[in-house]
Amino acid sequence: MDAYLWPLTTVIDDSGRLMIGGCDVVKLAHRYGTPLYLFDEATIRNACRNWRTALAAHYQGETAVHYASKALLNMALARLIADEGLGLDVVSGGELYVALRAGFPPQRIHMHGNAKTRTELEQALAAGIGQIIVDNLDELELLANLTAHRSSLQAVALRVAPDIATDTHAHIQTGHATSKFGLPLDALDAAAERLRIAPGLRLVGLHAHLGSQLFDVNPYTAEIDVLLDSAMLLRERHGLMIQEINAGGGMGIPYTADQHPLDFHTCAARLGEALTDGCRRRGFPLLRLVIEPGRSIIARAGVALYTIVATKVLPHTRFLHIDGGMGDNIRPALYGARYTAVLAERANAPVEEIVEIAGRYCESGDMLIRAIPLPRARVGDVLAVPVAGAYTLSMASTYNLTPRPAVVMVNDRSARLVQRRETYEDMVARDGGAS
Ligand SMILES: Cc1ncc(COP(=O)(O)O)c(C=O)c1O
Structure with missing residues (x-):
C-alpha cells in the first residue's frame, strides 16, 4: 500500500484490516452502509x-x-x-x-x-x-x-x-x-x-x-x-x-x-x-x-467504500460489480481518471488476480477501475478506494435514481455522520405528484 495515497491516520492492523482515524473501516461500512465516503x-x-x-x-x-x-x-x-x-x-x-x-x-x-x-x-x-x-x-x-x-x-x-x-x-x-x-x-x-x-x-x-x-x-x-x-x-x-x-x-x-x-x-x-x-x-x-x-x-482525506455485490467471470479476467460507480464518482467515465483500491479486510494480502471494478450504473463506460491487481475478492467484501475526496461527491448524481452516499468524518477513534445517505423519499420530494 502506498502510504501517500491514503489519509495520514491510515494503518493496517495485525489482522490486515484497514483502520482510518482510529476507526475500523469495515465496521463503518457495515454501520452506515455502502457506498460510503469516509473523510479523515x-x-x-x-x-x-x-x-x-x-x-x-x-x-x-x-x-x-x-x-x-x-x-x-x-x-x-x-x-x-x-x-x-x-x-x-x-x-x-x-x-x-x-x-x-x-x-x-x-x-x-x-x-x-x-x-x-x-x-x-x-x-x-x-x-x-x-x-x-x-x-x-x-x-x-x-x-x-x-x-x-x-x-x-x-x-x-x-x-x-x-x-x-x-x-x-x-x-x-x-x-x-x-x-x-x-x-x-x-x-x-x-x-x-x-x-x-x-x-x-x-x-x-x-x-x-x-x-x-x-x-x-x-x-x-x-x-x-x-x-x-x-x-x-x-x-x-x-x-x-x-x-x-x-x-x-x-x-x-x-x-x-x-x-x-x-x-x-x-x-x-x-x-x-x-x-x-x-x-x-x-x-x-x-x-x-x-x-x-x-x-x-480534500482529495487524499477521502476514501470511498463499496461492497462487492456480484462477479462475472470471463476467460482472462473477472468483473467485480460494486454498489456504486459513476453516480458517486464520474471522474473515470468523464476523463479517464485512474484509481487504486484495496480490500478493506485484507488490505495487505498478496495479489492473486487482475480484475475490473465495474460500477452499478447502466452505462458500459461505468468502469471505476480497470485492470487492478487484488487478492482474490469475494461477494460481500468491502473495497476501499483512496484519494476519493475531490470532485466525486460534488459531481455526484442520482442517475438510475440511486441515492447519493452518506458521508462520515473520522477523527481520534470516533466517527460522525456529516451527511446522511439520500433516501427514496428525498427523490420524490420535488415531484409535483408526490403527495
Ligand atoms: C477558479 C478555480 N480556482 C480553483 C480551482 C481548484 O482547483 P483544484 O481543485 O485543482 O486545486 C478551480 C478548479 O476548477 C477553479 O476553477
Whole structure:
C-alpha cells in the first residue's frame, strides 16, 4: 500500500484490516452502509495548515489560502475550513448558501463563475462577501449596474485567461486563450474603462486559474508574470492600482502509485519568488498572494467504500460489480481518471488476480477501475478506494435514481455522520405528484 495515497491516520492492523482515524473501516461500512465516503479530519486540517504555513514562509507579503469548495462542500467541511483560517471560493448560489448556513464568515468568501446569474450576484451582494471575481464584460456590466446606488463598495477582481498551456487533461485545462473562462488579455482595457465609471465597485486584484492536476510549477511562475504585466497595464493606462494577485488552484495530487505529489513547499517557494521578483521589477509594493487549492486539500482525506455485490467471470479476467460507480464518482467515465483500491479486510494480502471494478450504473463506460491487481475478492467484501475526496461527491448524481452516499468524518477513534445517505423519499420530494 502506498502510504501517500491514503489519509495520514491510515494503518493496517495485525489482522490486515484497514483502520482510518482510529476507526475500523469495515465496521463503518457495515454501520452506515455502502457506498460510503469516509473523510479523515486530521488529513484535511494538515493540508490546510501545510498550504498556509508554506505560503507564509516563502513570501514576505500578505498571503491567503482559499479552499475551492467545488471540490467538495458540506456544512461540516465549511466549518472546518473556517476553523483552519482559510477563505472559501464558491462558484454558485448553492455553494454560497451552504457556506453561509454553516456560518462561514462572508468577508472570507470569494465568488467565481463564468455564468453567474443576476440572482446569484444579488445573493452575493446581499451577503456582503469579500470579493466577486468577474469573469467577463457582461458580468461586469451587470454588477456595475447592480451596485451603482449602493452605499458600500463591492470588492472585485478580474479573472483573465493568461494564455498559458498546461500538461493536463483537456477537460481540466482553463488557462489557454480559447478557454471559456476569464477575460481575454485584450479585453482588459474595456474592463478598466467600465470599472472607472462603476461607482459601486472597487478593483482589488487580478486572478487566473490554469487548470487542475498540475505537477509542474513553471506554468504558475509564467502566470504570475502575465498577471503582473496586466497589473502594469491597468496602472499605466488607467491609473488603477491593484493589491492582490490570485494564482488560482490546480496543484496536482497522486491518485495511483506511479504519480508523485507536487511538493507544496517547492510550489509555495516558486510562487513567492516569482511574485517578489516580479513586483520589484515593476516597481510594485509586495502584492497580496492568494491561492485557491481544492483537490490538494480534500482529495487524499477521502476514501470511498463499496461492497462487492456480484462477479462475472470471463476467460482472462473477472468483473467485480460494486454498489456504486459513476453516480458517486464520474471522474473515470468523464476523463479517464485512474484509481487504486484495496480490500478493506485484507488490505495487505498478496495479489492473486487482475480484475475490473465495474460500477452499478447502466452505462458500459461505468468502469471505476480497470485492470487492478487484488487478492482474490469475494461477494460481500468491502473495497476501499483512496484519494476519493475531490470532485466525486460534488459531481455526484442520482442517475438510475440511486441515492447519493452518506458521508462520515473520522477523527481520534470516533466517527460522525456529516451527511446522511439520500433516501427514496428525498427523490420524490420535488415531484409535483408526490403527495
Ligand atoms: C477558479 C478555480 N480556482 C480553483 C480551482 C481548484 O482547483 P483544484 O481543485 O485543482 O486545486 C478551480 C478548479 O476548477 C477553479 O476553477
